[in-house]
Amino acid sequence: xxxxxxxxxxxxxxxxxxxxxxxxxxxxxxxxxxxxxxxxxxxxxxxxxxxxxxxxxxxxxxxxxxxxxxxxxxxxxxxxxxxxxxxxxxxxxxxxxxxxxxxxxxxxxxxxxxxxxxxxxxxxxxxxxxxxxxxxxxxxxxxxxxxxxxxxxxxxxxxxxxxxxxxxxxxxxxxxxxxxxxxxxxxxxxxxxxxxxxxxxxxxxxxxxxxxxxxxxxxxxxxxxxxxxxxxxxx
Numbered sequence: 001x002x003x004x005x006x007x008x009x010x011x012x013x014x015x016x017x018x019x020x021x022x023x024x025x026x027x028x029x030x031x032x033x034x035x036x037x038x039x040x041x042x043x044x045x046x047x048x049x050x051x052x053x054x055x056x057x058x059x060x061x062x063x064x065x066x067x068x069x070x071x072x073x074x075x076x077x078x079x080x081x082x083x084x085x086x087x088x089x090x091x092x093x094x095x096x097x098x099x100x101x102x103x104x105x106x107x108x109x110x111x112x113x114x115x116x117x118x119x120x121x122x123x124x125x126x127x128x129x130x131x132x133x134x135x136x137x138x139x140x141x142x143x144x145x146x147x148x149x150x151x152x153x154x155x156x157x158x159x160x161x162x163x164x165x166x167x168x169x170x171x172x173x174x175x176x177x178x179x180x181x182x183x184x185x186x187x188x189x190x191x192x193x194x195x196x197x198x199x200x201x202x203x204x205x206x207x208x209x210x211x212x213x214x215x216x217x218x219x220x221x222x223x224x225x226x227x228x229x230x231x232x233x234x235x
Contacts, residue, residue: 021063028057058101067100090133110149122146124179168198
């Protein structure tokens with residue numbers, strides 16, 4: 001962490017993926033090898049274990065809850081950051097449940113599934129249900145191919161990436177009050193340039209903040225070399 005006024009820097013964690021809560025007071029850090037998640041208090045570095053064999057953290061906007069993937073991500077669990085208690089949100093017997101994210105009002109969780117090596121889908125479930133949400137009550141949002149769901153600020157749409165047009169492009173799906181699709185998805189930004197594009201499958205990452213969509217893209221370059229067979233030299 002760097003203090004922008006003084007330039008002073010302080011190490012928060014040595015390794016692992018991390019997500020800072022919306023209040024900027026706690027960082028959820030994934031241990032190496034996805035062996036678990038620790039909560040690290042920003043101001044003094046005090047570390048509290050949250051869960052084992054878990055990853056993919058999503059914070060609620062008030063910073064009081066986290067949703068994580070557990071059991072090789074076959075289930076989603078919501079943790080209370082005050083008590084440390086976890087409650088099962090939903091699970092699937094064979095699919096992996098990835099990239100869970102709370103809606104801005106905290107009433108819903110969106111995630112994408114790994115159904116097979118070539119199929120990803122986006123679903124939404126209630127985050128306020130008193131018991132685990134069965135698969136039959138999942139709300140299907142994107143069923144052809146969708147990954148990395150992120151909520152719009154008003155909670156009425158979901159940004160995601162899809163390869164439906166042959167490239168990994170950013171799309172937006174409007175939602176009804178019941179979280180069902182409201183009309184067709186529309187493209188937000190195409191990335192058809194082979195030199196600068198979203199990578200294949202589900203590896204592109206992005207986030208929506210302050211009205212902007214931030215995304216990681218892969219830049220690909222190549223060189224041609226000639227081998228002189230007589231001299232054994234590469235040119």
